[in-house]
Amino acid sequence: MSPPVAPYSGMPAIRDRYAAIFRSLADRRHVLMLVFGFSSGLPFLLVFGTLSAWLREAGVSRTEIGLLSWVALAYSFKFVWAPAVDGLDPPLLARWLGRRRAWMMLAQCGVAAGLIGVAMSDPAVFLPGLIGFALLVALASATQDVAVDGWRINAAPQDGQAMLAAIYQLGYRLALLCSGAGALYIADFVDWRSAYLAMAVLMLVGMAGVLAAPRLAEDTAPSRQRSWRATIGEAIVEPFTDLARRKGSSLILILALIALYRLPDFVAGVMANPLYIDMGFSKSEIASVSKVFGVWVGIAGAFVGGVAAARFSVMPCLVFGGVAAAASNLMFAWLAVRGHDLTLLTLSISLDNFASGFAGSVLIAYMSGLTSPTMAATQYALLSSLYALPGKFVGGASGLLADKVGYPWFFICTALVGAPIALLSLAVWRLERRAARARRLPERSPEPEADAAREGAG
Incomplete structure (x- = not known):
């Protein structure tokens, strides 16, 4: 007598897999990742495309606008100071928030301060001052990216990274919508100063996310003070x-x-x-x-x-x-x-x-x-x-x-x-x-x- 044939279990397995995917959307970490993606994406266009439109309208030459693109190197060379974000505790803030969240909060404050500085600058009067504040925004934004990436990788196992990455992309692109079309609309109907001040206020979204995020085990790891002296x-x-x-x-x-x-x-x-x-x-x-x-x-x-x-x-x-x-x-x-x-x-x-x-x-x-x-x-x-x-x-x-x-x-x-x-x-x-x-x-x-x-x- 032949043994009974086991029922095909492929469809339930697939159904369970998709059910697990959609259940994961309610995970608190995913909500936080949406917020952090928004906070990471908001400064990007504000020191590139949107800022270029303002500079061109103010009569700045295309050559000078092109040179401003070197500000982007802050994002490309963020690995230089990433070891500090990985191994060092920011004074005072780390005791309260933990290492990852402390770096995120510090960077978000830097982005907001830089955006306020850009808003208060006049490219037609003193362009170097505006470029200096734009560089502060880029440096702080790149640092925030490092901290957010570290938090994301440590917050979920490998099989959960794809969904976190997708939700991060959602938040990032929503921020591009605000800092691209949104900032241009505000500048068109009010002025450029109001547009940049509004973007600075939106950085409060990321700060609220930092306060709501849980402290990870990596946040309490011993600080590698050697890194201050490392080359x-x-x-x-x-x-x-x-x-x-x-x-x-x-x-x-x-x-x-x-x-x-x-x-x-x-x-x-x-x-x-x-x-x-x-x-x-x-x-x-x-x-x-x-x-x-x-x-x-x-x-x-x-x-x-x-x-x-x-x-x-x-x-x-x-x-x-x-x-x-x-x-x-x-x-x-x-x-x-x-x-x-x-x-x-x-x-x-x-x-x-x-x-x-x-x-x-x-x-x-x-x-x-x-x-x-x-x-x-x-x-x-x-x-x-x-x-x-x-x-x-x-x-x-x-x-x-x-x-x-x-x-x-x-x-x-x-x-x-x-x-x-x-x-x-x-x-x-x-x-x-x-x-x-x-x-x-x-x-x-x-x-x-x-x-x-x-x-x-x-």
Whole structure:
């Protein structure tokens, strides 16, 4: 008599997996991550796109506005002071809030103070003063990013990082909506000073989140006072050595993947607004489609990326996200050939923002999984700086390439970067599967072989 066939349990397992995903949305940490994402995203445009509009309106030359972009290096080199955020307690605040939250509160106060300083400045009278306050905002904002990333990585296990990353992206993009379209609307109806003062007030949202957040175990770890005397080289080498020890030779491919993964977005993004202007789109059309509608599409992409990574694991989603984000640039090549077409503009921005949001969430989850809990903030700052630096440097030459080959071929070239991204993603995925299989495989025992030899002899 044949044994009874066990009922197929795949559907209940899938149903339980999705139920767990949606139950997790009510987790207190996810609400806090939404707040921290908002607080991290709010200052970004206020020292770049939004500030550039104010400076240009005040008569500042394009050359001076371009030089102001060097303020972005604060975000790219945040790994230099990330060890201090990982291992040192801010005086007074750390005793009250714990290390992570103390750094977040200190950075948020710095951002608010810098925004107030920018609001009270007049670029037409004394531009260096305004740039100095903008630099304070960028430095404090980059420090906040380090502290928030450390808190996020320590607040949940690896299988919970994808959803946290998606919710962080949601908060971040909502903040971009406020500091982009919101600030421009306030400046249009009132003035620039009121716009920046309003953004400074919105930093209270992040401060409230800090006060509501629980204190993590890492917040009470002994402070590594040695770091005050450590050189910059030591601060960078120690976390990198830990990564190399855990990942071995596969770290080379991993770093190459991270460096290239968002390159098409960074390079194409520099030429996106010039393309819209040259195609004859009005500023209102660009603002409505890109700054408002596009943000919500990006939020949807970030959520889908987080849910997909939680459901299917990070690596297959990393392959899909990298290829989709690069391929979406082909839509801009089509737009450059087609010309002024509002429907095609909307479709292009929709596909690009959705793919970028998806890829961004998955990459955050992947990089978070590479870090060690004891050096989470430092290692994540190193990895996130790596993925941002190539795009910023190569993006500076994007105008030269666009002038030489024209918009259609420029965006086709950026899309072709998706090919090596796909190959690197597949190679890293294969290495990860091999490493996981090696961890699960028990050591072989000689007894079965001996038994087989005895049976053969008999």
